[in-house]
Amino acid sequence: MSEQPVNFLSWNVRGLNCPDRRATVNETIAASSCHIVCLQETKLELVDQFTASFLGGSRLRNFAQRPASGTRGGMLMLWDDRVVDVTDITTTTFCLSAMVQVRASGSRFKITSVYGPTLSSLKEAFFTDLASQKPPSGELWLALGDFNQIYRARDKNKRNVNRRRINRFRSTLHECDLKEIHLQNRRFTWSNERNSPTLCKLDSFFCNAEWDLQFSTHILHALSSSLSDHCPLLLADDRGPRRPRSFKFENFWTSLPGFSDVVANAWNEHTHHTDPFRILHHKLQHTGAKLLRWSKGLFSKAKIMHHAALLVILHLDMAQDSRHLSVEELELRSRLKRRVIALAVLERARKKQCARISNLKEGDA
CATH class of the missing domain: 1.10.287 (Helix Hairpins)
Incomplete structure (x- = not known):
C-alpha cells in the first residue's frame, strides 16, 4: 500500500475555450483535493503556463498536454510536484502517458490518459494505440479517461450496441492485462441530455493487478457532471484527503x-x-x-x-x-x-x- 494517498481526477470537460468554463473546472479540481488531473477534449491547440495555473491553482503547478487539432480533441495532465514526480511524458494519437513516482513512498507506476475516437472508422486504430502503451511485465499501470467505448452491453441504457466492437475492446483490455476499477455511485458517466436520453459508461479507470495491489485502498466515485455531459471521476484513497488546517490572516x-x-x-x-x-x-x-x-x-x-x-x-x-x-x-x-x-x-x-x-x-x- 502507498504511504502517501495519491488521488486522481479524470474528466471530459467539453472545451476550455471559455474563461467561465475554466473557472468551473478550477473549482471542481480545488474541491476534489486530487494530486493528478487528466482532462480530455480541451479543444485547445496550446495550453500555456498561465492557463494551466488558472486551472490547477497553486497546488497543481506542472502540466503536460496533447494539443487539440484545431478545436477538436486535446488532453491535459496536471499534477502536484510536491507529492509526485512525473517523467517520460509521451503522446500518441489517442493517449498521453507518463511515469509517476510518489515522493513519500517511492512507488512508481505508468499512467495513461485516454481520449478515444467517436468515429467508428478510427476505433481499430484506437485499440491498437492503447495496446501499444502496455508497460513491461511487473510494472504498475493505470489507464483512465474517456474511452468513447463500452465493454459491456449493460453499460448503455439502450439495446442498440455494437457487440463486435465490444468484444474487440474486451480483447484489448485482456491483452493489456487491464481490469476495471468499479464505479461506486453511478451506472453511466455520459448523457446526450435529451428528454429521452441515451446514457453510456464511456469514462473509466482501468489498472493491472500490480497497481491494484499497491493502491488497494482507492475507491472510484463520480462527481456532479456540472458544465459537461460527462461526469468527472475521482479515484481517491478511502481514508480521505489529508488537509492540514492552519490559521491564515487575510x-x-x-x-x-x-x-x-x-x-x-x-x-x-x-x-x-x-x-x-x-x-x-x-x-x-x-x-x-x-x-x-x-x-x-x-x-x-x-x-x-x-x-x-x-x-x-x-x-x-x-x-x-x-x-x-x-x-x-x-x-x-x-x-x-x-x-x-x-x-x-x-x-x-x-x-x-x-x-x-x-x-x-x-x-x-
Missing part, C-alpha cells in the same frame, strides 16, 4: 466593515490564565478563531449554493440512470448547470480580489 479583512469590532470583542474576553505568555497565546488563538468564523459567514454563502447545486445535479444524474427525468427535472438541471458556472465565476473573482498585486507586495515586505 490582509483584505482589515478593509471590511465589522473587522475591528470582531477583533476588539475577541481580544477583550476574559481569560482564566495568569501567566502573561499563556494570556497572549489564548488571546491570539481566540481572536483567530473568531475571525475565521466571521469570515466564513461573509463568504460561505456562494460556496454553499455552489456545492448544493452540484449535489442536486449529481442526484439528478443518478436518477437518470434508472428512469427518465421529468420535464421539470430536466429544466432544473439545466438551470443549475448555468448557475454552477456563475457561482464558480463569483468565487474566482473573490480569490482574484484576495490576491491583488498590492497584497503580494505587502507580503513580500
